[in-house]
Amino acid sequence: MSFENEIQRITVIGDNSIISCMHLFNEYFLPTLLVTDKNGVFLGTLTDGDIRRAFLQGIRISDPIYQAMQKNAVVGYTNESPRSRFARMKSGKIRHLPILDSTGHLAGLEIEQAFLPVQTASTSAVIMCGGLGTRMGCLTKNCPKPMLPVGGKPMLERILENLMRNGISKFYFAVNYLHEIIEKHFGDGSQWGVEIQYLREQQRLGTGGALSLIPEQPKSPIIVMNGDVLTDVNFRHMLSFHNYNRAFATMGIAEFTFQNPYGVVNYSENKLMGFEEKPVNSWFINSGCYIIExxxxxxxxxxxxxxxxxxxxxxxxxxxxILVYPICETWMDVGRQGDYAEAQSVQLYGEDNE
Structure with missing residues (x-):
C-alpha cells in the first residue's frame, strides 16, 4: 500500500509533542506515522505501540515525538523496484517501510497488508452495568450508576457511542440493579443503529461472572468494559495490539498520580539527609477495559x-x-461522587464532531 499522494497527512515533526499527533491515529486509523525534521528530512517512524512503550518507560505525552520514535527504521528508496522493497520487508519481518528519495526526503510508505488497522465489525463489546453504585450515595438511589447524566447524556450512552466510533456494533449490557431503566432507554439498540442484548443477572455476579450469561460463544475477541469508565482509548489499535501479539487477554492500564500533601523527610539512622517537598508518585492501575479471547x-x-x-x-x-496496554488518552473512573462532579467537563475524542 502506497501513500505518495497523502504523505503530508501522515508526517509529523520530531520536535512536536507526542499528544499533538495522537489524534492522527484516531482520525485516520493509520498503523504508523513518519517523523521528519523541519526541513522534511526523514528521522524515524512512530506507531501507536511506540507511544505505549514510551509511556511505560516514563516518557510523557507532552514530551517531543523524537523521544518515542523508532530512530533506526529500515527504509526503501524510490529507485528500487517494488519487488525489492517487499522482499526486504518479508526478510526483516518489517510491517512498514518508509520510501525516501535520493536526498533523504520522504516519498511514500509501504505497509504490510496484514498490519493494516483491524476491522472491528465482528467484535462484540460487553459493558458491565449491574453494580449497586453504593459509593455514589443518594445519586444512585433511584438510578443505576451507568445512567447518571454526564455532560448532558447518560454515561452509558457516551460509552456506547465511543465504542461505535471504533466500529463496534454488537453489544451486551450486563444488568442487575434497576435494570429496567437501562433497558427502557436503550431498547434493542436500533435507535443507535446497533444491536444490544441484555445479560440479566438474577444475582450479582461481578465484572467477570456476568460473562457466563453470554448466550453463545463469540468467534472473535471480546471487548469488556466497566460501565462507569469514560475513555476515548482507540480500541482499534488496542485490538490490533492484542491480535498481533496473540494475547489470550489484554488489560488496559492507566496511570494514577498522587501528590503527597506533606514534605517528606529523608534520613539515615538518626541523621537528616534532606527534604522532598510534596513529592509526586505514580502507578499503573487496572483501567477496567479489557480485550479477551x-x-x-x-x-x-x-x-x-x-x-x-x-x-x-x-x-x-x-x-x-496476558498483556497490558497503556492508555495515554483520556481515562476516568467515575466511581465516587467527587469523580462524578469532575466527569461533567470530560470531553472524549470525536464528541465535538457529532
Whole structure:
C-alpha cells in the first residue's frame, strides 16, 4: 500500500509533542506515522505501540515525538523496484517501510497488508452495568450508576457511542440493579443503529461472572468494559495490539498520580539527609477495559461471583499470555461522587464532531 499522494497527512515533526499527533491515529486509523525534521528530512517512524512503550518507560505525552520514535527504521528508496522493497520487508519481518528519495526526503510508505488497522465489525463489546453504585450515595438511589447524566447524556450512552466510533456494533449490557431503566432507554439498540442484548443477572455476579450469561460463544475477541469508565482509548489499535501479539487477554492500564500533601523527610539512622517537598508518585492501575479471547469464557464459573482481575489471574496461572496496554488518552473512573462532579467537563475524542 502506497501513500505518495497523502504523505503530508501522515508526517509529523520530531520536535512536536507526542499528544499533538495522537489524534492522527484516531482520525485516520493509520498503523504508523513518519517523523521528519523541519526541513522534511526523514528521522524515524512512530506507531501507536511506540507511544505505549514510551509511556511505560516514563516518557510523557507532552514530551517531543523524537523521544518515542523508532530512530533506526529500515527504509526503501524510490529507485528500487517494488519487488525489492517487499522482499526486504518479508526478510526483516518489517510491517512498514518508509520510501525516501535520493536526498533523504520522504516519498511514500509501504505497509504490510496484514498490519493494516483491524476491522472491528465482528467484535462484540460487553459493558458491565449491574453494580449497586453504593459509593455514589443518594445519586444512585433511584438510578443505576451507568445512567447518571454526564455532560448532558447518560454515561452509558457516551460509552456506547465511543465504542461505535471504533466500529463496534454488537453489544451486551450486563444488568442487575434497576435494570429496567437501562433497558427502557436503550431498547434493542436500533435507535443507535446497533444491536444490544441484555445479560440479566438474577444475582450479582461481578465484572467477570456476568460473562457466563453470554448466550453463545463469540468467534472473535471480546471487548469488556466497566460501565462507569469514560475513555476515548482507540480500541482499534488496542485490538490490533492484542491480535498481533496473540494475547489470550489484554488489560488496559492507566496511570494514577498522587501528590503527597506533606514534605517528606529523608534520613539515615538518626541523621537528616534532606527534604522532598510534596513529592509526586505514580502507578499503573487496572483501567477496567479489557480485550479477551473467546476461550477465556471457559474459566468463568456458572452462577458464581467473580471479578475480572481474578478471572485474568486464573488464566495467567494456566500459563495463558496476558498483556497490558497503556492508555495515554483520556481515562476516568467515575466511581465516587467527587469523580462524578469532575466527569461533567470530560470531553472524549470525536464528541465535538457529532
Amino acid at each position: 473467546p476461550d477465556l469464557l471457559q474459566f468463568v464459573p456458572k452462577d458464581t461471583f467473580i471479578d475480572m482481575p481474578t478471572l485474568i489471574q486464573q488464566a495467567q496461572h494456566k500459563n495463558k499470555d
